[in-house]
Amino acid sequence: AKRSGRNRHSFFTADLEARSARTLALENALHRALERQQFELHYQPQVSLHTRQIVGAEALLRWRHPELGMVSPAEFIPVAENSGMIVAIGEWVLRTAARDAKHWLDQQLPLRTVSVNLSAIQFRHPQLPDMVSRCLHEANLCASHLELELTEGAAVDDPDAALTVMQQLHERGARLSMDDFGTGYSSLNQLKRFPLGKLKIDQSFVRDVSVDASDRAIISAIIRMAQAMDMTTTAEGVETEEQLAFLLEQGCDEGQGYLFSRPVPALAFEALLRAKNA
Numbered sequence: 001a002k003r004s005g006r007n008r009h010s011f012f013t014a015d016l017e018a019r020s021a022r023t024l025a026l027e028n029a030l031h032r033a034l035e036r037q038q039f040e041l042h043y044q045p046q047v048s049l050h051t052r053q054i055v056g057a058e059a060l061l062r063w064r065h066p067e068l069g070m071v072s073p074a075e076f077i078p079v080a081e082n083s084g085m086i087v088a089i090g091e092w093v094l095r096t097a098a099r100d101a102k103h104w105l106d107q108q109l110p111l112r113t114v115s116v117n118l119s120a121i122q123f124r125h126p127q128l129p130d131m132v133s134r135c136l137h138e139a140n141l142c143a144s145h146l147e148l149e150l151t152e153g154a155a156v157d158d159p160d161a162a163l164t165v166m167q168q169l170h171e172r173g174a175r176l177s178m179d180d181f182g183t184g185y186s187s188l189n190q191l192k193r194f195p196l197g198k199l200k201i202d203q204s205f206v207r208d209v210s211v212d213a214s215d216r217a218i219i220s221a222i223i224r225m226a227q228a229m230d231m232t233t234t235a236e237g238v239e240t241e242e243q244l245a246f247l248l249e250q251g252c253d254e255g256q257g258y259l260f261s262r263p264v265p266a267l268a269f270e271a272l273l274r275a276k277n278a
């Protein structure tokens with residue numbers, strides 16, 4: 001932006017300009033990221049809390065830019081959503097995750113599901129169910145090996161439309177889970193109608209479990225509710241044995257977190273699968 005007067009240029013606008021300059025740079029670079037093959041998927045093991053065996057993996061998107069370096073999805077996913085690019089990027093994620101899952105299953109590696117995050121924008125895209133079917137078909141992957149992670153934000157605006165899309169995905173055989181559960185605004189009344197197989201307990205509740213009694217109460221309530229509604233639970237952000245012990249005691253089924261493994265590149269995940277599930 002052109003500066004017309006030094007005095008009018010406050011700290012506030014300087015900060016705002018710096019931030020929007022970064023956003024603009026990201027947005028421009030993002031336009032070429034797909035064709036330049038700058039994306040990769042990392043996989044974080046999802047572990048059975050009882051056996052500590054790997055049962056699944058969550059695909060997490062990574063963007064390696066030559067000048068900007070590794071850009072965090074927390075930073076570029078919102079930019080991709082605002083520009084609509086998330087639809088094409090999301091399709092790449094799904095296609096790649098389906099191909100990787102097929103590759104592992106073909107080697108008889110014990111893997112139930114690969115989970116893919118869906119943004120609320122993708123979720124509202126009318127072609128989503130067809131896109132999912134196409135990616136599964138291309139990879140020759142059975143839909144039951146795919147889990148789609150939704151956030152409560154996907155359903156707040158129009159719960160009836162969201163229910164219809166969930167039913168379409170469910171009918172095609174994909175599993176659905178609710179991500180970051182407890183941080184959004186979905187009502188229990190809606191929740192019971194959704195064909196969800198799993199609730200993922202947000203890491204903000206898990207983090208302070210050893211010091212915060214209300215976090216313990218929330219986790220306990222989520223697990224009991226999921227059990228009553230015939231859903232499984234996965235705790236996110238499990239970092240300590242202490243957290244694991246509490247989750248086990250409460251009957252949580254699965255966990256993800258640095259205690260088990262950070263997200264790792266596909267090849268490293270494959271090695272983990274061989275080593276830990278041998």
Ligand code: C2E
Nearest residue numbers: 060061073074077093117118119237238239256257258263
């Ligand atoms: P999320 O879906 O809730 O993913 C979990 C995040 O927690 C990941 O961050 C993961 O690396 C991090 N994490 C895992 N274990 C631990 C732990 O023990 N402690 C802590 N502190 N963090 C842990 P990441 O990979 O940076 O992704 C951030 C968010 O970006 C994701 O949150 C998800 O909302 C979004 N995202 C990532 N990949 C995709 C994608 O392919 N599509 C869409 N739409 N969103 C994505």
Ligand code: CA
Nearest residue numbers: 058117149179
């Ligand atoms: Ca997720």
Ligand code: CA
Nearest residue numbers: 179180200236
């Ligand atoms: Ca999450």
Ligand code: CA
Nearest residue numbers: 179180202203
């Ligand atoms: Ca999150």
